[in-house]
Amino acid sequence: MKFEVKLTVKELWQFSMYHANGGATGLFNLIFTVAALFLLIFRWGSLTPAYRLLLFACVLIFTVLQPLLLYSKVRKQAKTPAMAEPMYLTFEEEGLKVEQNGQEAAFAWEQMGRMDKKPTLIVLYMDRIHAYLLPRKLLGDQEEDFFAMVKNHLPKEKRRGF
Numbered sequence: 001m002k003f004e005v006k007l008t009v010k011e012l013w014q015f016s017m018y019h020a021n022g023g024a025t026g027l028f029n030l031i032f033t034v035a036a037l038f039l040l041i042f043r044w045g046s047l048t049p050a051y052r053l054l055l056f057a058c059v060l061i062f063t064v065l066q067p068l069l070l071y072s073k074v075r076k077q078a079k080t081p082a083m084a085e086p087m088y089l090t091f092e093e094e095g096l097k098v099e100q101n102g103q104e105a106a107f108a109w110e111q112m113g114r115m116d117k118k119p120t121l122i123v124l125y126m127d128r129i130h131a132y133l134l135p136r137k138l139l140g141d142q143e144e145d146f147f148a149m150v151k152n153h154l155p156k157e158k159r160r161g162f
Contacts, residue, residue, distance in 0.1 A: 001146055003138045006086040011135050012074035013067075014120050020070060021062075029062040089134060091149060096124070098132065109153040117147075117161030 021029055036058035044052070077083065082100075090097040095108040113125040122134040139146050150162055 001092075001142055001149070002088060002090040003134060004086050004088055005132075005134060005138065007078070007083060007133055007135070009071075009075050009078045011121065011133060012078055012083075013071050014118075015123065015131075015133055016070040016074055017067060018118050018121070018123070020066065029066075033059055033062050087132075089132060091146065093153075095153075096132075112154065112158065115150055115154055115159045115162070117159075122146075 020026075036055045040047075040052065040055040040059060047055070085101050088097075088099040090099070095106060095110075096112065098105045098107070107126065111126070113127050115125070116123045118136075120136055122136060122139075124132040124134065126132070136143070147162055150159060154162075
């Protein structure tokens with residue numbers, strides 16, 4: 001199965017949001033925001049204007065400010081020459097072949113770190129730093145075959161959401 005991947009700002013932003021709000025960090029962000037919102041609503045009468053402003057700012061940190069900062073970052077990233085060229089991801093029985101700008105890399109299934117199925121993206125982590133993004137909309141009618149291939153070649157501990 002071969003996919004031509006040309007990532008948009010929206011897809012890069014979604015990945016950044018998944019990454020920034022996943023795991024313990026996401027749980028902390030949620031608890032922090034809910035606690036600040038709770039205090040702001042239920043203690044409104046006993047708070048000074050300065051504390052109201054501080055709690056309002058705390059509510060906005062992870063709900064507005066962080067997404068805007070991530071969007072600004074990925075917008076710049078999307079303008080880089082590497083992002084302008086499409087990448088071709090070919091999944092075969094032997095593994096993954098990646099092609100871009102005439103360069104090619106091949107990876108056996110055993111070399112892949114982890115594959116996560118998100119609502120809009122498939123994220124293939126090669127290691128802690130490098131990942132390939134495959135928008136789910138590109139899978140089209142091959143989605144079930146792709147998921148079956150992943151389940152056949154990646155052990156359960158190396159795939160999430162499949």
